[in-house]
Amino acid sequence: MTTHRLTVAQALVRFLAVQYTERDGVRHRLVDACWGIFGHGNVAGIGQALVEQGYGPDAPLPFHQGRSEQAMVHAATAFARQNDRLSAQAVTTSIGPGATNLVTGAALATVNRLPVLLLPGDTFAGRPADPVLQQLEHPGAGDVSVNDALRPVSRWFDRVHRPEALVPAALAAMRALADPVRTGAVTLALPQDVQAEAYDWPAAFFAERVWPVPRPAPDATALSRVADAVRTARRPLLVAGGGVHHSRAEEALRELADATGIPVASTQAGKGSLRHDHPCDVGGIGHTGTAVADDLARDADLVIGVGTRWTDFTTASGTLFTRPGVRFATLSLSPDDAHKMAGLPLVADARAGLAALVAALSGHRVDDAYRAEYTAAKAAWERATAAVLRPADPAARPTQPQVLGALEEVVGDTDVVINAAGSLPGDLHRFWHARSPRQYHVEYGYSCMGYEIPAAIGVALAVPGRPVWALVGDGTYLMNPTELVTAVQEGVPLKLLIVDNHGYASIGGLSEQTGAERFGTAYRYRAPDGSYTGAPLPVDLAANAASLGLRVITAATWGELRSALAEARAEPRPVCVYVETDPAPSGPPPQAWWDVPVAGTSSRAAAREARAEYERRAAGRRHRL
Structure with missing residues (x-):
């Protein structure tokens, strides 16, 4: 039998480069590329293997450098969604905080049933010293590592304790990634000593393999x-x-x-x-x-x-x-x-x-x-909402729905609009006029703040040449802007639209409705009574985006915003449009209820009133039997 002597990491990289899905007679790379941030748990294993195979854009498994482990998963997940789950990407990290930073992204992928392959390093299988750096010492289980935190958010999880275990583990991982019912985050935890171990691999392991994605007909x-x-x-x-x-x-x-x-x-x-x-x-x-x-x-x-x-x-x-x-x-x-x-x-x-x-x-x-x-x-409905999307006076500061109205006037059918959290998903779902099947990209299964910017990179990699917009509020931007550096480094021409309303507007409104009185939802200094009701914080998001390498266009009015968006759409490099919005509520209220439990008893009138409304609404719930 012909064999190839390679390390476990080298074998895995070579294996991933020849996996394909096939649907309707069309093949797609199952694992298109690998995102990575390196530490001691993967630098000498998968890191060395990626260097070994070549790391340019024509490498068997192309590589993308990330800044945040969570963001890398978001980028890979958005790539898979844009490719209708037929093509995915891998993400490698070190053991320790790098690995646990994957958990949020993994949860998003699994909740939305989108494939992503996670390759975190792990502690030593051979236990040459005990404990080692970043090893979790569990008093009742010697084989537990921090990677076990990924089990509940993965559709498939395995730990490769020995080289020969890679073969069944990798095949099972590909089955899970390619299965449209089972798919989600798939984790192969890789002990760092095993990654670097040499082994004689059967040549058949590296043969091209196609994973069919069938179209089952109804009974x-x-x-x-x-x-x-x-x-x-x-x-x-x-x-x-x-x-x-x-x-x-x-x-x-x-x-x-x-x-x-x-x-x-x-x-x-x-x-x-x-x-x-x-x-x-x-x-x-x-x-x-x-x-x-x-x-x-x-x-x-x-x-x-x-x-x-x-x-x-x-x-x-x-x-x-x-x-x-x-x-x-x-x-x-x-x-x-x-x-x-x-x-x-x-x-x-x-x-x-x-x-x-x-x-x-x-x-x-x-x-x-x-x-x-x-x-x-x-x-x-269209007549009633048309005025919501465009102000009577173009010289006025826009509301959030009017920001969307300005964007609608600028985008074409091929543009992709990305959002995930805050009040924007509600306005987009209610008002946006989708012109093509993949224009509307709102992640609302997990509604993860910080998804939008890395997702825009993933989408741009999936559909190069199409304008891709990441719409974020100030709260979301402050959570996860770091992948803007990646967009600049890779020349990904994403269009970032920052909508600044000085706080968590969505949760602020929900807080008011549920009797919590907007507590802790505004970006303001503390007042003498300890509440966050002082002056707005002097945070300059436009300057921050510029410091990360983006060209920034600031708009103060609806008319300026529309011009800025048109200019940004034509920009061949990463660009940001920044606008402060009128925080006053605008547009029709929600047309249906959402269950957020309210305090059953309270000394405050706001909570008591909210509870009465909650009980009235909750009485309309129906269980389908």
Whole structure:
């Protein structure tokens, strides 16, 4: 048998360079590149292996240098999402704080079911000294390391204690990455002495390997039941989730909408499944949804979910779908998701399932009166919100929705808009007009502050040449701006839009609604009573972004902002647009509830009033049986 003598790290790098996925006859690199920050736990192992294979852009496994371990995972995760989970990236770190810094990013990837390969170093398998630097001494378990913190946030976890264990561990890791139902963060913990150990590897381990990503068709009986439910429904509503995008099922969804006239609402992950101006598109649904989508949801007699997990924002914490006898049907690759809401499960690939539904519903259309109703409601919503997105006076300081209105006037169909946290996801879901399937990139499964900037790098690597916008508030920017240095180093022309409202505006509003009186949510000096109600802090975010290497354009008015955004879009290098917004609330309030528990007793009037409102809202919750 032919063998190759390599270290464990060298073997792993060579193995990763020849793994592929294949769907619809098209191959994709399964592990496109490796992000890394080096310390003693991986520098002499994977670090040396990457040097050994060559480290330029044409290397078998290209390398990207990061500044923050968490941010590297975000960049890799966004890359995978933009590639519809068919291609992923790896992230390597040292043992110790480098490894534990991966946990937040890993949780985001797993919650959103997006593949990322984590390769943290680990403490010595051979235990030449005990303890060693950064070793966690657990009094009841000698084999526990800090990497075990990654177990609950990984879809697959293994620790390679011996060289020969790499073969089954690496194959299992690839299976998990390529499986659209199981995928998420996949962790191979690599003891630093094992990484550097030489071993004779079978040549077959380094042969090209293709991991098929099939499109399972729906069961005929289950399909018939769902089609019968659609045919008998008077007020059906379809809810498009992220699975529509992952399956590249947008065209199949459009065909179903065209054929049947069923209105289509979207989750945060599913927005853009239909272009905003399609007659059947009624916008976002749930707590951050449009009035037309939420009103349709309240009176729907059949709700068809496609590729959605039915999270609390989508269901308004179980209070949205209130029509007596409402039924649910869910098309999903995941049997667990398909059986949620006590509905009719249709376990299949989204594109295959939608195509089958089009055929099964041949000749069926919803009543003309129903189509006329939601068409008129959509037009009314658009008229009511148009003024929210553009001020009467272009010389005025913009509100946050008006910032989005200015951006909409500048972007093209190919631009990608990225956000994750604060009040921006709500405004984007409610107001943004998605023009193409992958324009809208809002991470709201984990809603992780600090995702946007590294995600913009990952997306730009996935779709070079497309303008990529990272939208952040001041709170998010201060949490994780360091990957701007990476964008400058790599020449990634991301467009950063900083919206400064001097604090955590989203949580400030929620704090007020729940009786916590905006405590600790503003960026201000302390007042004499100890509260954070003094003057605003003299933080200059524009100067900070410039100090990290970006060109910065500052706008004071809506008119200046629109010009600045147009200038930034044409900029061939990383650029920042900075704007302070009018903090006064603007636009319609949330059209549906979200459950955030309120203090059951309090000496303060604000909390007592909030509790009364909470109990009134919570009484509308329904468990689907």
